[in-house]
Amino acid sequence: TPEVIRRIVEIQLTRVSERMSKKGISIGFSEPLRQFVAEKGYDSRYGARPLKRFIESKILNPLAGEVVSGGMGAGDSVLVDLSDGNAVFKKVSRQQIAPRKRVLAKVK
Helix, strand or coil: CHHHHHHHHHHHHHHHHHHHHCCCCEEEECHHHHHHHHHHCCECCCECCCHHHHHHHHHHHHHHHHHHCCCCCCCCEEEEEEECCEEEEEECCHHHHHHHHHHHHHHC
16 A cells, blocks of 8 residues: 555665765655655556666665765755655755654664
């Protein structure tokens, strides 16, 4: 069901957030991005199995590129948003990220 897929997306995005926090980067995800991941990461034939690979290719790999290139680093707060079907990374204040983390914590 869409609700179950949505919960799986939340769990996977929480893992991304936790992974980035180990590098000192606070990260949040916009609602349009969450919806995009839920729609495109799910496959009617394979269910939510492709979701991890989708998140890796659309979010983690580009995010790693930003970190490696020096575009972001420890102490930064980043909002991952959606633009033209791609993840975009916007530096924001930590307050803009904190409310989203509380929402993610409830999913666990």
